[in-house]
Amino acid sequence: xxxxxxxxxxxxxxxxxxxxxxxxxxxxxxxxxxxxxxxxxxxxxxxxxxxxxxxxxxxxxxxxxxxxxxxxxxxxxxxxxxxxxxxxxxxxxxxxxxxxxxxxxxxxxxxxxxxxxxxxxxxxxxxxxxxxxxxxxxxxxxxxxxxxxxxxxxxxxxxxxxxxxxxxxxxxxxxxxxxxxxxxxxxxxxxxxxxxxxxxxxxxxxxxxxxxxxxxxxxxxxxxxxxxxxxxxxxxxxxxxxxxxxxxxxxxxxxxxxxxxxxxxxxxxxxxxxxxxxxxxxxxxxxxxxxxxxxxxxxxxxxxxxxxxxxxxxxxxxxxxxxxxxxxxxxxxxxxxxxxxxxxxxxxxxxxxxxxxxxxxxxxxxxxxxxxxxxxxxxx
Amino acid sequence: xxxxxxxxxxxxxxxxxxxxxxxxxxxxxxxxxxxxxxxxxxxxxxxxxxxxxxxxxxxxxxxxxxxxxxxxxxxxxxxxxxxxxxxxxxxxxxxxxxxxxxxxxxxxxxxxxxxxxxxxxxxxxxxxxxxxxxxxxxxxxxxxxxxxxxxxxxxxxxxxxxxxxxxxxxxxxxxxxxxxxxxxxxxxxxxxxxxxxxxxxxxxxxxxxxxxxxxxxxxxxxxxxxxxxxxxxxxxxxxxxxxxxxxxxxxxxxxxxxxxxx
Numbered sequence: 001x002x003x004x005x006x007x008x009x010x011x012x013x014x015x016x017x018x019x020x021x022x023x024x025x026x027x028x029x030x031x032x033x034x035x036x037x038x039x040x041x042x043x044x045x046x047x048x049x050x051x052x053x054x055x056x057x058x059x060x061x062x063x064x065x066x067x068x069x070x071x072x073x074x075x076x077x078x079x080x081x082x083x084x085x086x087x088x089x090x091x092x093x094x095x096x097x098x099x100x101x102x103x104x105x106x107x108x109x110x111x112x113x114x115x116x117x118x119x120x121x122x123x124x125x126x127x128x129x130x131x132x133x134x135x136x137x138x139x140x141x142x143x144x145x146x147x148x149x150x151x152x153x154x155x156x157x158x159x160x161x162x163x164x165x166x167x168x169x170x171x172x173x174x175x176x177x178x179x180x181x182x183x184x185x186x187x188x189x190x191x192x193x194x195x196x197x198x199x200x201x202x203x204x205x206x207x208x209x210x211x212x213x214x215x216x217x218x219x220x221x222x223x224x225x226x227x228x229x230x231x232x233x234x235x236x237x238x239x240x241x242x243x244x245x246x247x248x249x250x251x252x253x254x255x256x257x258x259x260x261x262x263x264x265x266x267x268x269x270x271x272x273x274x275x276x277x278x279x280x281x282x283x284x285x286x287x288x289x290x291x292x293x294x295x296x297x298x299x300x301x302x303x304x305x306x307x308x309x310x311x312x313x314x315x316x317x318x319x320x321x322x323x324x325x326x327x328x329x330x331x332x333x334x335x336x337x338x339x340x341x342x343x344x345x346x347x348x349x350x351x352x353x354x355x356x357x358x359x360x361x362x363x364x365x366x367x368x369x370x371x372x373x374x375x376x377x378x379x380x
Numbered sequence: 381x382x383x384x385x386x387x388x389x390x391x392x393x394x395x396x397x398x399x400x401x402x403x404x405x406x407x408x409x410x411x412x413x414x415x416x417x418x419x420x421x422x423x424x425x426x427x428x429x430x431x432x433x434x435x436x437x438x439x440x441x442x443x444x445x446x447x448x449x450x451x452x453x454x455x456x457x458x459x460x461x462x463x464x465x466x467x468x469x470x471x472x473x474x475x476x477x478x479x480x481x482x483x484x485x486x487x488x489x490x491x492x493x494x495x496x497x498x499x500x501x502x503x504x505x506x507x508x509x510x511x512x513x514x515x516x517x518x519x520x521x522x523x524x525x526x527x528x529x530x531x532x533x534x535x536x537x538x539x540x541x542x543x544x545x546x547x548x549x550x551x552x553x554x555x556x557x558x559x560x561x562x563x564x565x566x567x568x569x570x571x572x573x574x575x576x577x578x579x580x581x582x583x584x585x586x587x588x589x590x591x592x593x594x595x596x597x598x599x600x601x602x603x604x605x606x607x608x609x610x611x612x613x614x615x616x617x618x619x620x621x622x623x624x625x626x627x628x629x630x631x632x633x634x635x636x637x638x639x640x641x642x
Contacts, residue, residue, distance in 0.1 A: 050570060
């Protein structure tokens with residue numbers, strides 16, 4: 001088993017370090033967090049340097065890249081303290097590149113090139129989240145058009161996005177798995193209104209309720225095959241879970257590094273608090289969790305690269321990293337003491353952002369639901 | 381136009397430790413393209429693109445400069461090809477010796493119009509190689525260059541001196557040492573890194589090179605008598621109350637005047 005980086009991975013990470021140093025310093029991230037603004041200039045810089053088209057097919061101007069390298073990059077960006085700073089573009093584009101029409105591909109790739117967020121995923125509803133069978137937003141096809149009605153909630157990046165990748169159900173089809181289709185809906189389409197939700201996590205990404213009242217569009221807004229929307233969406237969910245796990249790893253590593261440095265400098269009772277065994281115990285357990293997270297993420301990415309079926313692996317990895325990452329940040333905050341909860345202390349932002357990953361992309365509990373039934377099935 | 385970029389594969393000082401006796405321990409430092417050199421790569425690339433020319437990377441040093449990683453690290457930064465003199469006999473070579481070997485390599489490449497280098501290196505930081513190399517080649521050597529342009533095959537360079545800004549027209553081959561802020565170098569992406577593995581690399585045999593000594597003795601005509609840690613700056617520990625911006629600004633100006641900075 002070889003844990004060494006390849007030349008390409010090492011050089012790519014060094015390039016990313018250069019770019020982060022130039023375009024994504026802590027003051028920039030802190031300001032975005034305070035102002036609740038997205039990292040647009042950083043995204044543009046990432047695109048110009050070719051990072052945001054890594055993993056895209058070459059025919060769309062991308063550069064093929066293995067999952068392990070992509071996860072290392074996601075980890076590194078998060079280690080800078082930036083939440084959800086890498087990978088979003090890849091995941092979003094993959095949905096469209098795989099299933100979209102030529103026009104939809106062109107629109108989305110153009111927005112990505114400008115550093116914009118092309119679309120928000122319109123999946124969760126007040127009465128439906130992980131339980132997609134309860135989805136109520138309807139899509140009625142008639143005379144070459146389709147009319148949408150319903151409410152979506154907790155939609156990340158809705159205000160930043162040009163489009164909504166809307167999941168909606170044909171009320172005439174009983175089987176929920178065959179009733180859901182995927183649509184690319186302009187956010188400025190008549191009949192769409194939004195309501196921004198105030199929240200305490202992920203401040204650089206807005207979260208909204210979206211109301212669709214008789215939104216009528218040409219049927220060409222359908223993405224992929226009618227009735228296959230859920231299947232299409234699930235196709236990239238495994239990679240999304242892995243990307244979240246890598247992000248948790250990076251954010252937690254950032255919190256750990258800050259806490260360890262603080263422990264080495266903060267003097268109480270005449271000596272650095274890092275010399276006290278209670279603090280050392282915390283740091284040691286945090287380091288163990290980080291090592292486990294890293295191994296979990298890298299191995300899962302390796303499985304993706306080998307084409308191995310992930311089965312429960314993605315859910316296990318996401319659950320572990322979201323929970324362990326938050327535990328690391330929580331202990332980091334404890335080491336900082338009171339200063340850790342002040343606005344401006346990076347650890348407070350990391351703590352908030354890591355907390356969000358315990359439900360974003362699927363709750364800790366739904367990961368048990370996914371992994372648990374697979375484990376039982378494998379042993380039946 | 382054939383442009384050579386003389387660069388160094390050097391230990392990164394960020395991970396280095398200064399011992400009590402002032403010597404620097406690079407033992408835990410990873411090697412990389414010296415941080416001053418990407419600017420030289422970028423200036424050369426832009427110049428070559430403007431003239432339809434070629435950019436050749438050139439480095440001399442111990443055998444670590446010829447590793448796959450070291451080659452790709454340089455080649456991913458806009459070079460067309462690479463020429464190396466990799467010999468462990470050069471591991472502790474001083475800047476005079478390195479410049480002499482670089483000069484021999486430049487002569488071997490032939491028909492070089494311009495050599496561009498970063499203004500210093502991250503390990504030794506003597507900033508001496510470019511002009512010593514110019515002496516070894518018998519070419520014009522110019523330091524502190526912050527801009528290089530070309531029009532009608534005529535190269536002009538600019539340097540900002542403390543009391544004036546000069547624009548110079550080059551007549552003949554030259555060695556230019558470019559400042560760290562001359563341009564913002566591009567950041568290599570995956571495409572450039574993957575392409576680097578396919579670019580040609582020529583390794584010159586050190587022993588076969590016609591290395592002409594620079595200077596009378598062929599080696600540095602000096603001896604290092606001592607090395608010590610630089611004295612720490614005296615901290616004045618001046619605290620300025622920032623409650624009132626006007627008072628704070630006045631306090632800052634007064635403090636700066638007191639130490640002669642204004």
